[in-house]
Amino acid sequence: MPVPAPNLYPDFNTIRLSHVCLNVKDLAASRKFYTDILGLQVTDEDDSRIYLRAMEERGHHCVILQKSDQPGTVEVMGFKTFDEDDLDRAEAYFKAKGRPTEWVERPYQGRTLLTSDNIGIPLEFYHKMDRLAPIHQKYALYRGVKPLRIDHFNCFTHDVDASVAFYSDFGFRVTEYTEDEDSKKLWAAWLHRKGGVHDMAFTNGTGPRMHHVAFWVPTPLNIIDLLDLMSTTGYVSNIERGPGRHGISNAFFLYVLDPDGHRIEIYCSDYQTVDPDLEPIKWDLKDPQRQTLWGAPAPESWFKHGTTFAGVETKDSALAASPIIAP
Template identity: 90%
Template sequence: MPVPAPNLYPDFNTIRLSHVCLNVKDLAASKAFYTEILGLQITDEDDSCIYLRAMEERGHHCVILQQSDKPGTVEVMGFKTFDDDDLDRAEAYFQQKGRPTAWVQRAYQGRTLLTSDNMGIPLEFYHQMDRLPPIHQQYALYRGVKPLRIDHFNCFSHDVDASVAFYSDFGFRVTEYTEDEDSKKLWAAWMHRKGGVHDMAFTNGIGPRMHHVAFWVPTPLNIIDLLDLMATTGHVSNIERGPGRHGISNAFFLYILDPDGHRIEIYCSDYQTVDPDLEPIKWDLKDPQRQTLWGAPAPKSWFEHGTKFVGVETKNSGLGASPIIAP
């Protein structure tokens, strides 16, 4: 199935991904991991939630850690619109698509529309979030891997073609994709709004589940520093995959797991994709350089482990094709 043509004039204008709310078991343990190991900055906290931002971000938060009796799940993924009227247009759009919509109250955000995609992934859209003073030059605050900003989400989908078609219709553009040569179905795809390789990606598997949330860092050396830090602070078992360089996206990467099993990618060095006529890059599922430019395959856990969305049932994929998996 061919990749859909980009919709350059969607019904409403999404600028970028914004934030994610992760449910955790032990708020204190998660706080220590996200601030001392990753290096995110606390913007507010109480007995049930911690709000965090990365060093370049002016919005109030990019991560919400929420104490929950359903730890290791995802509450919602957030996106920012171009203006406030886009929220009303988004409401009409998702209603026309048969998706549920509701206006919800969110701390530090203006009007917020809660809906879901065609697979059931809970999405919220807002335009206004409280703005904070810049801290990117307060170098005494830098900790851990020194994250600059949230970069993308990646989700398992049991039907990647359907997921790509849905997001393409409201303006997400495919940058790279993997197609199963036998069935001609998509095995994975990378889609963007902000001009990087992706704001949202989809990987074939039991879905919908979150595969990972990624944070941008300045250089590959930040990732090396993080590995040294994790190796000497009792977090060796939290290192899952990497470091390495992806073939897809060209990014230097590392995958780690937080205390509740949420997968985090540390990410840098992808490329600009702002041209509206940029042609997507196709990859062969069996190409060993697809996963890692240097040829190293990903471990089995990388294709199987993911975190569920609260209240959303998952389905098995009907696509049996498989990439190369490390023994």
């Protein structure tokens, strides 16, 4: 079926994705991976949480590592609104959709609305986050893959059409999508708010689960440097897929797993999508260049492995269509 038309005047204004809270088993092991290997900067830490930001970010954090008795799960995904009044409009919107709403206290954030989407993904919206001094020109701090900013989330959903319709209604715009030619159902879709290819993407499968969180890096050479670093510091088995160039998004990519199995994408070279009337690009599920422009198929783990959201039940997809999978 066709993707829904974008709602250019939504009930509230979401600017972009902001942060994710990942539940982990061993804070020290996770800290080493995210700082020494990936290169994120610690902005605060205690016995239960570590707050991290990337090099171009002025907000206090884009990742929270939280010690948990449910390691390998995701606590919440965060988004920033245009202004403070948007939070009240968001509360009314999600209530009208029958979703739970709650005002929660979050360190380093102002008023924060906790809710969930149509399949149960926990979402929080805020407007104010503590601002930190810029560090993008402090080149002595750059290490690992030199991450500049958080870029997007990708989640498994049991019903891509329903997820796309839900997010389109509050202002997300589809840039690219994959359609199963037999059923005419969506198999995957990429939606944005900030003017890149996506802030949120959905992939068909057992959901809700997080497929990956992605970070933008300066060049493909940074990805090559990361591969060299991981392969010589005990993390070669954490490399899952890539490097390569996606057909969808045109981005250069690498997928790795953190110590708790959370999938991280390192990402660069996609394109601008600011125009509100930009037509989405359609891909066939069986097109080998959809996954990788060079034609290399993804491994089976890439379609099956994901991390659940803490306390959220999953549901299997009824869509039996399958992409091309590496032998």
